[in-house]
Amino acid sequence: MRCLNDMGEFGFIDRLARIIPSTPTVIEGIGDDCAVLRVGERLVLVSTDMFIEDVHFRREGVSPRDIGWKAASACLSDIAAMGGAPMYCLTSLACSGDETAVFLEEIYRGMLSAMSRFGVVIVGGDTTRSSRGIIIDVIAVGEAIGGHFLRRRGAKVGDVLVVTGALGGSSAGLHALTHGISCEELVQAHMYPNPRILEGQWLCAHDSIHAMIDISDGLCQDAGHLAKAVRLGMDLHPERLPVTPALEKYCAEHGLDPVHLMLTGGEDYELLFAADAKTVEKTMEAFHHEFRLPTTVIGAVTDEWTGVRVNGQVPSLGGFDHFKPQDPGAS
Amino acid sequence: MRCLNDMGEFGFIDRLARIIPSTPTVIEGIGDDCAVLRVGERLVLVSTDMFIEDVHFRREGVSPRDIGWKAASACLSDIAAMGGAPMYCLTSLACSGDETAVFLEEIYRGMLSAMSRFGVVIVGGDTTRSSRGIIIDVIAVGEAIGGHFLRRRGAKVGDVLVVTGALGGSSAGLHALTHGISCEELVQAHMYPNPRILEGQWLCAHDSIHAMIDISDGLCQDAGHLAKAVRLGMDLHPERLPVTPALEKYCAEHGLDPVHLMLTGGEDYELLFAADAKTVEKTMEAFHHEFRLPTTVIGAVTDEWTGVRVNGQVPSLGGFDHFKPQDPGAS
Numbered sequence: 001m002r003c004l005n006d007m008g009e010f011g012f013i014d015r016l017a018r019i020i021p022s023t024p025t026v027i028e029g030i031g032d033d034c035a036v037l038r039v040g041e042r043l044v045l046v047s048t049d050m051f052i053e054d055v056h057f058r059r060e061g062v063s064p065r066d067i068g069w070k071a072a073s074a075c076l077s078d079i080a081a082m083g084g085a086p087m088y089c090l091t092s093l094a095c096s097g098d099e100t101a102v103f104l105e106e107i108y109r110g111m112l113s114a115m116s117r118f119g120v121v122i123v124g125g126d127t128t129r130s131s132r133g134i135i136i137d138v139i140a141v142g143e144a145i146g147g148h149f150l151r152r153r154g155a156k157v158g159d160v161l162v163v164t165g166a167l168g169g170s171s172a173g174l175h176a177l178t179h180g181i182s183c184e185e186l187v188q189a190h191m192y193p194n195p196r197i198l199e200g201q202w203l204c205a206h207d208s209i210h211a212m213i214d215i216s217d218g219l220c221q222d223a224g225h226l227a228k229a230v231r232l233g234m235d236l237h238p239e240r241l242p243v244t245p246a247l248e249k250y251c252a253e254h255g256l257d258p259v260h261l262m263l264t265g266g267e268d269y270e271l272l273f274a275a276d277a278k279t280v281e282k283t284m285e286a287f288h289h290e291f292r293l294p295t296t297v298i299g300a301v302t303d304e305w306t307g308v309r310v311n312g313q314v315p316s317l318g319g320f321d322h323f324k325p326q327d328p329g330a331s
Numbered sequence: 332m333r334c335l336n337d338m339g340e341f342g343f344i345d346r347l348a349r350i351i352p353s354t355p356t357v358i359e360g361i362g363d364d365c366a367v368l369r370v371g372e373r374l375v376l377v378s379t380d381m382f383i384e385d386v387h388f389r390r391e392g393v394s395p396r397d398i399g400w401k402a403a404s405a406c407l408s409d410i411a412a413m414g415g416a417p418m419y420c421l422t423s424l425a426c427s428g429d430e431t432a433v434f435l436e437e438i439y440r441g442m443l444s445a446m447s448r449f450g451v452v453i454v455g456g457d458t459t460r461s462s463r464g465i466i467i468d469v470i471a472v473g474e475a476i477g478g479h480f481l482r483r484r485g486a487k488v489g490d491v492l493v494v495t496g497a498l499g500g501s502s503a504g505l506h507a508l509t510h511g512i513s514c515e516e517l518v519q520a521h522m523y524p525n526p527r528i529l530e531g532q533w534l535c536a537h538d539s540i541h542a543m544i545d546i547s548d549g550l551c552q553d554a555g556h557l558a559k560a561v562r563l564g565m566d567l568h569p570e571r572l573p574v575t576p577a578l579e580k581y582c583a584e585h586g587l588d589p590v591h592l593m594l595t596g597g598e599d600y601e602l603l604f605a606a607d608a609k610t611v612e613k614t615m616e617a618f619h620h621e622f623r624l625p626t627t628v629i630g631a632v633t634d635e636w637t638g639v640r641v642n643g644q645v646p647s648l649g650g651f652d653h654f655k656p657q658d659p660g661a662s
Contacts, residue, residue, distance in 0.1 A: 009459070015432060019440065020439070020453050021447075023450070026419070029455065034455065037418075037419055037472065048470055049423075049457055052425055052459065052461055055460050090366060100335075105347070105350065121351070121353055123359075124361055124379065125361070127344060129386050135466060141368065
């Protein structure tokens with residue numbers, strides 16, 4: 001009998017999607033970054049992200065405030081991925097009970113800092129005992145501005161793939177943390193990601209953007225989600241991504257391949273979107289004018305295959321699946 | 332420095348409530364069963380409940396479907412406690428990865444059965460690896476019908492306290508499971524609670540009901556929440572509660588005190604409400620006519636003290652706190 005380790009996270013989600021019914025007020029259900037629900041005239045976005053000690057984070061080398069920031073940011077990034085406006089969070093916290101009140105409050109202060117930048121407040125949650133370590137589940141509730149939002153589904157043949165900011169920094173930061181290597185900038189990238197809320201809203205307001213996702217599992221894996229949603233192919237050219245000086249230096253010093261990190265490293269929480277090729281330059285210029293944040297064309301959408309290839313080749317390593325690596329987006 | 336085990340779950344929530352800001356669209360924030368949020372013209376209810384292996388449940392003696400049912404029901408009961416209409420759930424599931432797909436699907440089928448009775452559908456969630464055992468976080472999203480809902484706050488001096496159904500069955504069922512004693516009816520009460528959704532909505536539509544909560548932590552503890560919200564006293568008369576034949580028999584056979592179980596046993600998910608004393612008999616009659624479910628007056632609201640007493644006496648044992656027992660509702 002197949003276990004989850006054989007099937008992978010996304011294989012299991014596919015199985016689930018088949019047994020779970022829907023209703024007409026569910027605009028988007030299982031399979032996108034947020035659920036999109038009709039409430040009266042409004043579209044409400046809801047997302048949840050679990051953050052587990054020794055799986056998603058370790059206490060070594062980081063403060064409780066860092067942990068809180070990251071847990072909250074990861075969940076808010078799901079709202080960013082759909083171009084929504086986050087408004088509220090609920091937070092479930094499980095812990096052993098031996099933690100000091102100050103330590104736990106610091107986790108909340110970290111969450112609050114990440115949220116308050118976007119006017120998001122904590123409105124509820126649950127506190128309970130865990131059987132091991134700290135478990136945080138953050139639930140973000142937001143709204144689709146003017147009823148508009150971007151899905152994973154929507155990329156068209158001939159579209160270009162564009163990514164905001166830089167990639168690979170978070171996984172290099174994790175490498176530094178794990179190996180006890182001091183590298184402030186990359187550890188910062190790992191622990192203090194910036195969910196691209198305003199950027200996502202801006203992109204969502206532009207008709208030339210057809211599909212969007214946040215890069216939480218790695219460029220390859222997340223491009224695979226965009227590919228799978230429309231059964232098309234994505235051709236990635238990660239070498240086009242500008243390598244940040246910090247990443248380049250770190251990779252050179254520690255024998256790592258920056259392109260590999262940019263392809264497979266998760267948790268950068270940048271946005272990946274499919275855009276109309278004809279207008280993309282103008283869009284990117286306007287985006288840069290608005291946010292002073294670089295964007296890079298790193299691939300294209302094709303109907304020559306399904307799933308993700310890198311410069312036309314099937315990549316040997318997909319991206320991040322909590323249970324197994326898999327061929328991203330191939331169906 | 333105080334740790335959570337010294338301070339207790341509710342002590343910690345009080346501390347949190349002081350550091351967490353609010354905004355005007357938050358009608359109810361931290362401290363009630365659900366968050367109540369204004370979305371356009373509607374009031375949206377959101378609640379979350381974490382359900383952790385070896386803390387909230389064990390696999391021995393129960394099926395994965397049982398586990399799913401209970402996790403979903405516990406969360407839906409929070410919507411019942413405010414008289415709301417549950418509509419959607421999100422479910423985060425963390426597990427080791429060694430579980431079979433069938434086992435995990437059975438958990439989802441259990442959740443779906445509990446939800447489908449109320450037309451609730453799963454619209455999203457998260458799947459991830461745990462560092463130990465199964466962790467389920469259920470998030471329920473609902474609506475306040477016609478903008479009306481009941482809070483924990485609202486009990487008035489002279490009100491009577493009324494409880495729906497029977498109490499103590501769930502904790503006796505847990506005792507049976509833990510000790511490997513066969514007692515179908517009580518194990519059923521423990522694993523298959525019925526969130527009182529329709530009953531809650533009915534009560535919410537009656538002006539003579541002033542405050543409500545679901546009994547998840549035990550009558551004493553939950554009456555304490557009603558008391559604390561208005562800084563009043565609650566006098567409980569648990570001996571007025573009808574003891575079910577199954578509970579009476581089980582307690583007699585195993586040397587347990589049924590009144591103690593009814594006072595402190597959690598997870599019955601019945602509703603406890605404060606009602607106008609003058610009209611309560613008529614309300615209870617109409618309620619019984621509607622649902623064929625008994626209700627019992629088990630106490631009264633007083634300003635002679637704050638917190639919960641049992642027949643005027645401070646109880647020696649409060650109820651369920653995940654981190655410590657405490658004097659319920661005394662402020």
